Amino acid sequence: MxxxxxxxxxxxxxxxxxxxxxxxxxxxxxxxxxxxxxxxxxxxxxxxxxxxxxxxxxxxxxxxxxxxxxxxxxxxxxxxYRWKTEVYRNGPVSQGVLDGDIILKGYGDPSLNVAEFWQLLQQVQQQGIRQIKGNLILDTSVYAPEVSQRPVLDDEPWRAYNANPNALLINGRHTSFRFGVSTTSIKPAVNIAQEFELSQISIVNLMQVRKGACGDWRSDLRYAVSPTAEGATVTFSGTLPEQCDERYLELSVLNDTQYTLFTFGKLWAQLGGQFNGQAATGVTPPNANLVTTWWSAPLxxxxxxxxxxxxxxxxxxxxxxxxxxxxxxxxxxxxxxxxxxxxxxxxxxxxxxxxxxxxxxxxxxxxxxxxxxxxxxxxxxxxxxxxxxxxxxxxxxxxxxxxxxxxxxxxxxxxxxxxxxxxxxxxxxxxxxxxxxxxxxxxxxxxxxxxxxxxxxxxxxxxxxxxxx
CATH class of the missing domain: 3.40.710.10 (DD-peptidase/beta-lactamase superfamily)
Known part of the structure; x- marks a missing residue:
């Protein structure tokens, strides 16, 4: 210089x-x-x-x-400035059972993560709802529909940086895959896991360990995503240098409705709740009852x-x-x-x-x-x-x-x-x-x-x- x-x-x-x-x-x-x-x-x-x-x-x-x-x-x-996320119900609650739908209404919170979503659902249960007989309705109506339909850049549709906005965005809609080299077996192997694991995302691990320093570890890592109605299968192939410690790759392999439904279902069950419904987009009815509101971190x-x-x-x-x-x-x-x-x-x-x-x-x-x-x-x-x-x-x-x-x-x-x-x-x-x-x-x-x-x-x-x- x-x-x-x-x-x-x-x-x-x-x-x-x-x-x-x-x-x-x-x-x-x-x-x-x-x-x-x-x-x-x-x-x-x-x-x-x-x-x-x-x-x-x-x-x-x-x-x-x-x-x-x-x-x-x-x-x-x-x-x-803080963003709000509201939860409504459109049916009566009796002895912990909601005879109707639960409605999540988003206002564009860019930072709502899994831990905060867990806290929001805990607040819902503290309001006396333990079982939901209806469906999960996702109200994203503050955004125009075309916002979530923008084209991706550089032909990388699965990379997390290409995720489109959503008024009810959970965890950036990304899955963080963690890679590491295991030396506990006779032959070193590559371990791959999800940071926040969703069972609807399956991993096929075809990777092998190569000798050498970590360096440009991404150069020989390849992936393929196969979406399904039930989730997605992600196949990883290529090699990972043996001297790498933990490395991460963020992909967005589920659509917004899938990601929110699967995350809701997992966290709701972890909190002891019951839910067997499906997810759909919709608008909050005028007569729906507000259950609770989550406020984001400040701008x-x-x-x-x-x-x-x-x-x-x-x-x-x-x-x-x-x-x-x-x-x-x-x-x-x-x-x-x-x-x-x-x-x-x-x-x-x-x-x-x-x-x-x-x-x-x-x-x-x-x-x-x-x-x-x-x-x-x-x-x-x-x-x-x-x-x-x-x-x-x-x-x-x-x-x-x-x-x-x-x-x-x-x-x-x-x-x-x-x-x-x-x-x-x-x-x-x-x-x-x-x-x-x-x-x-x-x-x-x-x-x-x-x-x-x-x-x-x-x-x-x-x-x-x-x-x-």
């Missing part, structure tokens, strides 16, 4: 100055044409960028778009998980919530995008080039310019929500998606940054502090077939800012 450390701050503060020669050289070495790269480095205590290259060019930001979505959500909803806690681990479906549901709270129910992503843009305009952030498809960056169509992303970060830094937004971003070398980036001093802990990557896209944006305590906004977006090579350039920029050279 020495090429950049010696040259970065030789670029005198002209907003549209040419790239420093050292930075141009680094891009050439990475086979990245200058026209495929947009960079803004902006001191937070000044108005003139140190570097501004292709700043007004609309670029695909990949997951860096989550910064736009979460900042807008903090402004529109407040950090204390400030939700966006920490969202940004630190770049959770796509959570980001999509947060954007939809902005639309819902603007009175646009049933909401779809087009209406939510308009509500989000209106929130930004109210803070003086009018971005004509901004394209929002789902707010997560999991898109080939989303666009924003580097100068406007930097403007948003500068504005956010001056707003009351700044501590919450900054705390949600991965910390360089310490946690989230940046845990393994520049983990040694002096860079470790000196930046709060969101990364984004798709095939042909590599982006990074956030706040960097130098050793004198001065803070800068850094935005770099690359749209090019060799975009993956941009990481070394990004790391050089970060180190250059931190060390003040």
């Amino acid at each position: 020495r090429w950049l450390l010696s040259g970065l701050f030789l670029c005198v503060s002209l907003a549209h100055a040419a790239l420093p020669a050292s930075l141009q050289e680094a891009l050439t070495k990475a086979q990245l044409p200058a026209e495929s790269v947009a960079i803004v480095i902006q001191p937070l205590d000044g108005n003139v960028p140190l570097i501004s290259h292709n700043a007004s060019k609309p670029m695909n930001p990949a997951s860096v778009m989550k910064v736009v979505t979460t900042y807008a959500a903090l402004e529109a909803l407040t950090p204390a 400030d806690a939700v966006i920490r998980d969202l940004n630190k681990w770049s959770n796509n479906v959570m980001a999509r549901q947060v954007m939809l919530t902005i639309g819902l709270e603007a009175g646009l129910a049933p909401v779809d992503e087009n209406a939510a995008a308009l509500a989000l843009k209106n929130t930004l305009r109210m803070r003086g952030l009018s971005f004509p080039e901004l394209v929002l498809e789902n707010g997560s960056g999991l898109s080939r169509n989303e666009r924003i310019s580097a100068e406007h992303l930097a403007q948003l970060l500068v504005t956010a830094y001056q707003r009351p929500v700044m501590p919450v937004l900054m705390a949600s971003l991965p910390i360089l070398g310490l946690d989230g998606t940046l845990k393994k980036r520049l983990p040694e001093p002096p860079s470790q802990g000196m930046a709060y940054l969101k990364t984004g990557s798709l095939e042909g896209v590599s982006s990074i944006a956030g706040y960097v502090q130098d050793r004198q305590g001065k803070r800068y906004v850094l935005v770099m977006m690359v749209n090019h077939p060799h975009a993956s090579a941009a990481r070394a350039v990004q790391d050089g920029l970060i180190k250059g800012i931190v060390e003040g050279r």
